[in-house]
Amino acid sequence: MRKLTEKRLLVATHNKGKLDEIRAMMAPYGIEVTSAGEMNLPEPVETEDSFIGNARIKARAAMLATGLPVLADDSGITVDGLDGAPGVYTADWAETPNGRDFMQAMNRTWAELDARGAPEPRTAQFRATLILMWPDGHEEIFEGVAPGHLVWPPRGELGHGYDPIFIPDGHDLTYAQMDPAEKNRISHRARAFHKLESVFA
Template sequence: MRRFEGSELLIATHNRGKLDEFQALLGPLGITCRSNEDFGLPEPEETEESFVGNARIKARAAVGATGLPALADDSGIEIDGLDGAPGVHTADWAETPQGRDFTVAMTRAWSELEARDAPEPRTARFRATLLLMWPDGHEEVFEGAVAGRVVWPMRGTLGHGYDPIFLPDGHDRTFGEMSAEEKNRLSHRAVALRKMAACFGRP
């Protein structure tokens, strides 16, 4: 595994919630996170049907535009009652003419579960794939997942994305009801980042 020797890392995202989450998780490792917005980078089209494929698209675009190492994440929620959907299309379900609206996405997910009369508990998992790419094209890939179930109505206003309908196993509060510190100890991204810590020389 290649070591990352720098103190700044470009996070290939326009999502402020994700950037804040990465900064909270990587800050203790001595890493300052910057985003695509800091460099005025456009958001590349995600055309792959896998998390790692879309993460690679984002990392390659960021590295190519800046010459800096970049960390890209592709993540989503897989809902068993929907045959694993929305999966890689997690953000697409939130697209509206006015921009992304995850209340729309969560309502759609629950409505489709109801339409299928999906049995309870309506199990699901959040998955994250992190891809760290260097300017020479070398990459390291790390994956994380957290299991739980989908609940309704939405609970909590914290976090982002589908957090208000995801109840992680072993807990009585959704991600949307947890503080950032609590969620960051449990999340799929945190699991992947713990695996990635070896790149930064930290156990």
């Protein structure tokens, strides 16, 4: 596995919540983190049907635009009672003419589970795929999964996305009720990041 020796890393995201999580995880390594959003890079169209494929699209676009090593993330929630949906389309379920509305997405998810008569507990998994891409195109891939179940109504004001309705296994609070440091310790992204840490050794 290739080691990362550069001290500046571009994160290919326009999502502030995601950037804050990654920046906090990177802090102990002395790596300066900037984002595609902060550099006003356009968001590439995600045309793949897998988390790896879409993460690679984002990484390559940002790397070609800047010449920096890039960390890209594609993540989402897979709901067993919906045959794995929304999956790679997690953000799409939140799209509105005025931007993303995750309350809309959570309402749709719960309504579709009700329509199917999905039994409790309504199990789901948050999934994260990280791709670290160097300017020469070399890449390393790291995946993390956090199993849990969905609850209704939404609970908590912290976090982002589906966090208010997701309780990870072994806990009784939603991601959105947890202290961010605790969520960052156990999340799907943290599990992928724990594997990524091997490139800093």
